[in-house]
Amino acid sequence: MTHEIAFLTCHQKEAVVAPILEKQGFAIRVETSFDTDALGTFTGETPRTLTQVQAALKKAQLATELTSCRFGLGSEGSFGPHPQVYLLPWNLEVLALWDRLEEHAVYAILGTSDTNFATEKVSSLDSALAFAEKSGFPSHALILGTPADSFFSKGIGSSAEFQERVQAALKVSPSVWLETDMRAHMNPSRMRSIQHTTEKLSALLHSYCPQCHLPGYGLTEMIKGAPCEICDTPTRIPRAEKWNCLKCDFTELHPLNELAPAKNCDKCNP
Ligand SMILES: [Zn+2]
Ligand SMILES: [Zn+2]
Numbered sequence: 001m002t003h004e005i006a007f008l009t010c011h012q013k014e015a016v017v018a019p020i021l022e023k024q025g026f027a028i029r030v031e032t033s034f035d036t037d038a039l040g041t042f043t044g045e046t047p048r049t050l051t052q053v054q055a056a057l058k059k060a061q062l063a064t065e066l067t068s069c070r071f072g073l074g075s076e077g078s079f080g081p082h083p084q085v086y087l088l089p090w091n092l093e094v095l096a097l098w099d100r101l102e103e104h105a106v107y108a109i110l111g112t113s114d115t116n117f118a119t120e121k122v123s124s125l126d127s128a129l130a131f132a133e134k135s136g137f138p139s140h141a142l143i144l145g146t147p148a149d150s151f152f153s154k155g156i157g158s159s160a161e162f163q164e165r166v167q168a169a170l171k172v173s174p175s176v177w178l179e180t181d182m183r184a185h186m187n188p189s190r191m192r193s194i195q196h197t198t199e200k201l202s203a204l205l206h207s208y209c210p211q212c213h214l215p216g217y218g219l220t221e222m223i224k225g226a227p228c229e230i231c232d233t234p235t236r237i238p239r240a241e242k243w244n245c246l247k248c249d250f251t252e253l254h255p256l257n258e259l260a261p262a263k264n265c266d267k268c269n270p
Helices: 014-022 052-067 125-134 159-172 188-205
Strands: 003-008 026-031 071-081 089-099 104-112 119-122 142-144 153-156 176-180 218-224 238-244 251-255
Touching: 003 014, 003 052, 014 026, 014 188, 026 052, 052 071, 052 089, 052 104, 071 188, 089 188, 104 188, 119 125, 125 159, 125 176, 142 159, 153 159, 159 176
Parallel strands: 003 026, 003 071
Antiparallel strands: 071 089, 089 104, 119 176, 142 153, 142 176, 218 238, 238 251
């Protein structure tokens, strides 16, 4: 039996999402009538009020309301510096699948440094071209200016257009803001991240809660504190994985490391 999943997207994400979920008996129904940018955009034309996970869920719920499908899918990406390695760019992708009948959400979350995310303020055509070069342009599109600028432009994907627009902008402003366009249809790296997130979602849909039998049962937290092999002090090495059902709160601890090597112990190896 095939279940329809309503998906609100104007950015052609269904190209990578549909083939994976179809294998699990879901058919993707794309809804482009609703402008998802109204919930907030990457370039800040509309400020965001929800967290990333809440925004993905909101889109999934809206999709079911607008279509009367039982299932809805919401996608939300964010970009910034890597949480530990500051100079590395980082892409966090969230997919939320909402089941309106069970009032149950399954979330797939993926963090990756496989992204071209970058921003730069430039004051010459040469530095603009250097930025384009290292940003994977023209296969990955660029954004010129900010929404407040008269020359603001998104989705620039040709070298001739980019040069023209930069030159025109530099005539009216001493410096211009450049940004990689992270919308999926403008950015093959982003599309790949969404594909990998869908694969994660697909695996979660095969994982059922032992108590309430709804899908999406999986790892929610790494429990730190495996004891040092010499002095027994708790370390930062994980001692267990916590698996948790978001619907009924059933929880299991899967042990990982009974002991941690002394080199990870703050007492033995400060
Ligand atoms: Zn459960
Ligand atoms: Zn120790």
